[in-house]
Amino acid sequence: MGPFEYLWLTVFFFFILIAFVRGYHRELGATTLIFVALFLTTYFGVPKLPAIINQLYRETFHISLSQRTIEHIMASGLSVIFIAIIFASYAGDTFSFKGKPAKGFTGFLYNLLVGAMNGYLVAGALWYFQDYYRYPVTDFQILQLPLTTTGEHIANFLPPYVVPPIFWAVLVGVMLIFRVRK
């Protein structure tokens, strides 16, 4: 496999393409659910889930989980939950915003901005689940470490590292106010 960050860059560009195909007014609906997913995972999942999982396991099997096993469960579990929410935001009758989107160059720019934002949030969050739990995926030889210098630099700016968890809730609030305005 190539450098670790290439996979995440592909996801990032993929979301830009999706934004151009669907239009940014629909993508903003997906953005709302991405914010919800980020809030749930960073506010509740990351700080509280390890203790709950460990407690449940200890009470069931009377032994504690090793640190690395917890890291595997957390990284995979949070990624699955996150991907499930993102999938739900795109499947079936989707959540989108009222109104006509801008056209021409302005519309192009907004599609690009929203696509880049969604790409950064999704690719960044999935990368964060790996980075925070010391890259469990590398134990399966799926991807290689160490990160390149660029990769290490990008990893400092993954969404949950630079945005406080409560800020995701603020953004969800803002989105909902715009969604329900008359």
Place this chain on the structure above:
Amino acid sequence: MSGNTADLQANILFWIIIALFAWQGYQRGLWAELVKFGFIITGYLSGTPEYLGKTLVKLVNNITFAIQFLIHGGAAAIITGNFNATTLNKIFTEIKRLPPPIPKENAEMAMFLAMIFLIIIGYLVSTLLKKDKMPGMGLVVGALNGYILSVIFLPLLPDKPPFTFEDLSFEGIIKQLGELFGYLIARLIDALAALFNFMFDTFGAWAIPILLFAIVIITLASLTRGKKKGGSQSSSGGGS
């Protein structure tokens, strides 16, 4: 030789910009172009240190200083009436340690960004205005806008032409087009990197939350509401 080519390219670009803006002015009409003109002039004044630039930077720094004063105990001192020399001295000692949001080394970049920001806002506001019945006057003011923008931005171009087509064979043109595309992408990345560096210098860890918030607000606000038909609002909901 390359200097002459650069001059020629700059001259061609100068007339292309004027023609484009004149055409846009003809389509949009007088009022939209006048609004754009106002924003361009304000942007130019804000981006020039001798006119409004330095004042703008001072204003931002002083407003931040005032906010920091209130946050670091000033507001509490005013409310409680505990407004004595010791309290003030303590507050000022504390906030003097904080760096200004726009330090001297970033002042020029901040002025330039303020100018770009105002020009973009002018363009966006002008698109909201309805087309009027004075296309001729719109053409004139549009050309004037193009002229001012050329005067502002063309001197920023490099003295040497950054790229020339030398091999005019089919393969050569394809190869050089690829190189030109790579060159433009590299310059775009440089410009974005400079912008992000400026943002991180100014806002620190809050740069990304502020950026996300700005994108969300700008794009949501851009969704114009459709005309009501029989009491129901037009909605684009559903379907991926």
